[in-house]
Amino acid sequence: MNLNFMKLREQMENQKVSYYLVPSEDPHQSEYVDDYFKCRQYISGFTGSAGTFLAGCEEGWLWTDGRYFTQAEGQISSDITLMKQGVSGVPTILEFLKEHLQEGDTLGVNGFTISASYGKKIAKLVKQHGASFRFDLRFVEELWAKDDRPAITKSTIYRHDIKYSGEHTDSKLARVREKMKELDANAFFLSSLPDIAWLFNLRGDDIACTPLFYSYAWITIDKCFLFLRKDCISAVAFQRFKEHGISILDYTEVSAFLKDQHETVLLNPDLTNYLHYNLLFKCKIIEDKNPTELMKAIKNDIQIDHLKVCHINDGIAMTKFMYWLKKNVGKIPMTERMISDHLEEERKKLPDYMGPSFETICAYKDHAAMMHYQSTEESDVDVKAEGMLLIDSGGQYYGGTTDVTRTFILGPISEEERKYFTLVLKSMLTLANAKFLFGCRGSNLDILAREPLWEDSVDYRCGTGHGVGYFLGVHEGPNAFRWRSNPENLDAVLQPGMVITDEPGVYVPGKYGIRTENMLICKKWQQNEYGAFLHFEPLTLVPIDLDGVDLSLFNEKEKQLLTDYQQFVYDTLSPHLNEEESAWLHTLTL
Numbered sequence: 001m002n003l004n005f006m007k008l009r010e011q012m013e014n015q016k017v018s019y020y021l022v023p024s025e026d027p028h029q030s031e032y033v034d035d036y037f038k039c040r041q042y043i044s045g046f047t048g049s050a051g052t053f054l055a056g057c058e059e060g061w062l063w064t065d066g067r068y069f070t071q072a073e074g075q076i077s078s079d080i081t082l083m084k085q086g087v088s089g090v091p092t093i094l095e096f097l098k099e100h101l102q103e104g105d106t107l108g109v110n111g112f113t114i115s116a117s118y119g120k121k122i123a124k125l126v127k128q129h130g131a132s133f134r135f136d137l138r139f140v141e142e143l144w145a146k147d148d149r150p151a152i153t154k155s156t157i158y159r160h161d162i163k164y165s166g167e168h169t170d171s172k173l174a175r176v177r178e179k180m181k182e183l184d185a186n187a188f189f190l191s192s193l194p195d196i197a198w199l200f201n202l203r204g205d206d207i208a209c210t211p212l213f214y215s216y217a218w219i220t221i222d223k224c225f226l227f228l229r230k231d232c233i234s235a236v237a238f239q240r241f242k243e244h245g246i247s248i249l250d251y252t253e254v255s256a257f258l259k260d261q262h263e264t265v266l267l268n269p270d271l272t273n274y275l276h277y278n279l280l281f282k283c284k285i286i287e288d289k290n291p292t293e294l295m296k297a298i299k300n301d302i303q304i305d306h307l308k309v310c311h312i313n314d315g316i317a318m319t320k321f322m323y324w325l326k327k328n329v330g331k332i333p334m335t336e337r338m339i340s341d342h343l344e345e346e347r348k349k350l351p352d353y354m355g356p357s358f359e360t361i362c363a364y365k366d367h368a369a370m371m372h373y374q375s376t377e378e379s380d381v382d383v384k385a386e387g388m389l390l391i392d393s394g395g396q397y398y399g400g401t402t403d404v405t406r407t408f409i410l411g412p413i414s415e416e417e418r419k420y421f422t423l424v425l426k427s428m429l430t431l432a433n434a435k436f437l438f439g440c441r442g443s444n445l446d447i448l449a450r451e452p453l454w455e456d457s458v459d460y461r462c463g464t465g466h467g468v469g470y471f472l473g474v475h476e477g478p479n480a481f482r483w484r485s486n487p488e489n490l491d492a493v494l495q496p497g498m499v500i501t502d503e504p505g506v507y508v509p510g511k512y513g514i515r516t517e518n519m520l521i522c523k524k525w526q527q528n529e530y531g532a533f534l535h536f537e538p539l540t541l542v543p544i545d546l547d548g549v550d551l552s553l554f555n556e557k558e559k560q561l562l563t564d565y566q567q568f569v570y571d572t573l574s575p576h577l578n579e580e581e582s583a584w585l586h587t588l589t590l
Contacts, residue, residue, distance in 0.1 A: 002077040004043050004143065008055050011139045018105035018131075019097070021122075022053040022140055027112040028191050028214070029271045031475055032358075034207055036152040039113070039140040046075045048372060052093060053080075063093055066461020067371035070509050086461060094125060103130035111135030111275030116267075117287075119274030135274055155205035157213045157232045160471060164398050165201045166302030170244060172199050172295065177221055179291035180266055187263035188291075189280070190217040192271045194472045195292040200226065200246075203471065209358050210473050211396060216254045220263070223247070227254045255279060268293075270489070293478050296469070298497040303470050304521065306399030307499070307539060310352065311519070314395050314402040315541030315569065316576045317346040322408065322543065323581050329410045330385025336362045336375040339383060339391070347395050357394035357401050357474040364389050368407070368513025371462060371505070386411035388421070388548070390513050394474055403474050403501055404540050405517035409547035420506040421514050421548035426452045427504035428516045429561040431464065431481070435525055438532040442481040442491045442500065449504045450483060458506055465501040468519060479522075494534060498522040502536075516544065543569050543588045563590040 012020055022044070026037040032049060040046070044053040044062050048071055051064035063083040064072050072082050084090050091099065101107065107126055111119065119135060126133040141149075162168060176199070180188050190196055193212040197203055204213025216227040224246045230238075233248070241248050249257065255276065262282040268290045269277065277285075299307065321343045328334070340362040347353055363373040364383050368390035373379075383389060389410055394403035407421060431449040442465065449464045465481035468474055478492035479500050485491075492498075503517030520536035527533070543566055551559060566589045574582040 002043075002045055002060075002079060004045075004147075005055065005060055005077070005079065007143050008043055008139055009057060011143070012055065012057060012108070015108070015137070015139075016106060017108040017134070017137070017139075018057060019101070019107045020055040020137070020139055021093075021107065021109040021114070022055065023109075023113045024049065024051055025113050025115075027273050027276075028193050029115050029273065030193055030207065030212075031473065032207055032210055034153045035150045037113075039110075039144065042144050042149075043140050044076060044080060046072050047374070048072060054093060054096070061096065069461075070370045071373065094121060097122075097125055098129075101126065101129040101131050105129070105131040106134060107131060108134045108137040108139065110138050110141065111278070112273050114274050116269035116272045116274050116277035119277070120269070135278075152214075153206045154229060154232060155213060156234075157202050157204045157228065157237070159237070160197075160201045160203050160398070162201070164302070164306055164471070166300040169199065169201050169246075172292075173219065173224065175295060176219060176291055180219070180221065183266055183286055183288060185264050185266035185286050186221055187261065187265040187283075188217075188219040189258070189265050189267040189272065189276075190219065190290060190292065191273065191276070192268070192290055192293070194469055194476055195290050195296065196226075197472060198296040198470075199292050204232065209356050209396065211354065211471060212473070214251055216251070218257065218261075225249055225257070227251050227257075266291075289478065294492060296472070297467055297476065297479055297492065297499075298495055299470055299499060299521070300497070303400070304497065306397075307470070307521070310395075310397040310400040311402060311539045311541055312572060312576070313350045313353075313397070314347070314404070315573050317343070317350055317395075318393075318404060318406070318542040319569075319573055319577065319585060320581060321346045322406070322545070323584050325389075325408060325410075326545075327584075329383065334383040335380045336364055336367070336383060337377075337380045339389070340375065340393075343391065343393060350395070350397075352398040354396040354398065354471075357396045357403060361390065361392040361405075363391075363513060365512060366510050368515075369507045369509045369511060371507060371513070371515075383410065386413075388413060388417060388512055388514065390515055392515065392517065396471060398471060400470055401468050401472060401474055402540070403468055403517065403519060404542050405503055405505075405515045406542055406545065407514045407516060407548065408545050413548065417512055417514070418548055418550050419553065420458070422550045422553045423452045423456065423458075424504050424506055424514050424516050425544060425549060425562070426554060426558055428502050428518060429558060429565070431502050431504075432518060432520055432536050432538060433561055435533055435535050436494070437530065438495075438534055439493055440534075441485075441493055442479055443483065443485045445494075446481045446483040449481065449502065453504065453506065460505045460507060462505075464504055465520075468499045468501060470499075494522050496522055496524050496534065499539065500536075518542075538565065538568070541569050541572050543585060546588055546590075559590070566590060 048068040203211035258279040392405040463482035469476040505515035518540040525535040
């Protein structure tokens, strides 16, 4: 039994609350959150980054996606049912509530932790059932306060220099204000932390692996208010803000500020929390995407130049690591955690390295079947000269963010493993080679990656790729590769300057997991009477482990794609390697 969940049920009974919702998000609807905000993890026991917990009076339900099914099954208690998102027959949370809510019931939530768009859907559903909706409850926070809840991280906010960002804040604000005028908005409320960091050319360390700081922004046609924890900025920075017409208010003042506004305000209801949305009752609200989201997704020429440099550096670290791994496995003691630490030591040698872009996934054999496996002291295993090792890792650099996955062959593998290693590689290379007309979305191209696997009746329960920030979040929209098209949240039309990952995989619980991931940049290819054609260029520079490839499953074009990539990696990286490493890397060219 889960003791924290039992205490929550007691609170619910005392307050006559029938259901209580505990999402994963912080007040900014962030994907990754500070430990202080991990209420869903505290109450359910599930440590994955994505999921929502619904507490009932006698039992609970945890919704999460296919990346975490195996992990969640091993972490939740018997009084919690795993609801596998996306699996046929499994209802969504709203569908579940529609079936179970009764007249007179009360559904509770902390309104800071759900988006305005989701909160409005819940409110409508609750009203239809004659039930009540309370979004002013902080049940889990109150319980956790009595149980050593960690303090919220408070880091120094620092400047992201123009030589890296390539555009001044004044220019970015001017572009935002032009978009506001197009939409007839005279104010813009911004809650998204990556957007704020990008817009003001600032970074912080409030969230592990992501250089962000807790903040809000309120922008009008002639004014700008930035809500920060004032003790996190220097006097020099404070003066610079003032010179640029940016007023600094304390982070805690935002709710009182919003209550007093009566503007026509633009906001993204998916990235504004429900409580703040309701405080804007005097305002006319224009609901739309944050204009900053698309702006920061399209990297400028200076950013692209830095991205290429940081991927060369990251490739050097990964290639040196791969050489060490292949040379020493079975000869010296190795565990998942030891291997992960060795890779981190290689990256630490690099210029402008600021730390990992997410917690490294170092998963041996069947552990790799859990897409987001994290090795712990309890789960750490010896790695031997047999089977496969999947490593998904990345780095934060002043000049970019990296994300790369390679599956390494450490010794004998089965024919089944070799077959799927090859099909996953074929999938990755095929999508990376796409040529397409401007107007395509990632969802138009996703089939190129899935087709080789679908032809074998195999799939992976996640998207094929995601946008990547620039010294920001490793997962950023609005561009993505996914086969399910959601009319309410379409992935963006692909444009030159967008960066995106290409990472198909095969995951067989209890046996193995395989993923191969490169980062790509979208570029112009040709212009003719049919329109503008685009293509991708690889940013990632890490060789493929040819020990897992069955070339008989490749056609001639696919062989050439692999040959060209391996040669590209060798030509770019070999001048930066020592003689032994360079000679070894040359053996991986075809």
